[in-house]
Amino acid sequence: MPITLPKLPYATNALEPHMSRETLEIHHGRHHKTYVDKANELLRGTELEDAALEDIVRRADGKLYNNAAQAWNHDFFWKCLTPEQPPVGSELQRALEQHFGDVDAFEKKFTEAAAAVFGSGWAWLVRTADGGLEIATTANGDTPLSDDQTPLLTCDLWEHAYYIDYRNDRVQYLQQFFPLVNWEFVEQNLLAPARGGRRAAQAVGEQPKFH
Ligand code: FE
Numbered sequence: 001m002p003i004t005l006p007k008l009p010y011a012t013n014a015l016e017p018h019m020s021r022e023t024l025e026i027h028h029g030r031h032h033k034t035y036v037d038k039a040n041e042l043l044r045g046t047e048l049e050d051a052a053l054e055d056i057v058r059r060a061d062g063k064l065y066n067n068a069a070q071a072w073n074h075d076f077f078w079k080c081l082t083p084e085q086p087p088v089g090s091e092l093q094r095a096l097e098q099h100f101g102d103v104d105a106f107e108k109k110f111t112e113a114a115a116a117v118f119g120s121g122w123a124w125l126v127r128t129a130d131g132g133l134e135i136a137t138t139a140n141g142d143t144p145l146s147d148d149q150t151p152l153l154t155c156d157l158w159e160h161a162y163y164i165d166y167r168n169d170r171v172q173y174l175q176q177f178f179p180l181v182n183w184e185f186v187e188q189n190l191l192a193p194a195r196g197g198r199r200a201a202q203a204v205g206e207q208p209k210f211h
Contacts, residue, residue: 003036003040003071005028005036006078010083012024012025012028015081015083018176022164023161023162027074028078038067039056039067039068048060054072057145065141066140067141069142072145073156077155080155080186081180081181082185085182086183087183088187091190095133096133098133099132100133106125113135113136113137114137114157115171116137117139120157121138121157122142123155124136124138124149124151124153124154125151126144126152127150128148128149136149151189152186152189155177
């Protein structure tokens with residue numbers, strides 16, 4: 001079963017003025033779609049053809065990994081955003097306070113880490129294998145799903161995410177990202193059971209990698 005381009009969970013103009021309709025149309029309709037199409041092209045005829053996207057990300061390598069991971073990252077990114085921001089839930093607030101001081105301090109650290117990424121990539125809030133919270137960054141299409149980490153929140157740092165609205169000003173984009181964060185989704189991820197990473201998947205199933 002091919003990977004599908006998921007529908008956006010809101011209208012393309014719903015995130016304005018923080019993120020424009022044009023950005024969403026191009027980012028979702030062209031960039032995200034291209035990763036989905038490319039991954040499907042590369043999947044055809046392989047043993048991973050019928051696997052779920054998350055499994056493909058954990059088991060693939062090379063070009064297929066890059067495109068499948070980008071398809072997964074984008075799907076997760078859209079879910080991290082909402083036009084009607086809910087308040088930070090009590091469990092999430094407690095966890096952010098414990099690890100970063102408070103919510104503002106977390107946003108500041110996340111922004112600093114995201115701003116420091118050289119070139120394209122992603123900034124993440126992840127739950128580590130021992131249950132702690134960490135801010136992580138990945139380069140290009142890489143994703144923490146590859147490790148034993150559970151992604152809770154992500155921000156797309158590729159210029160295609162912000163060039164139309166903010167030109168090359170990533171920090172301004174990050175400032176406009178936080179009013180859109182779906183804290184309810186982040187808390188759901190915090191409370192969800194561990195997904196098990198690439199290493200875990202290999203240890204259990206000893207699955208071969210596919211190029
Ligand atoms: Fe993107």
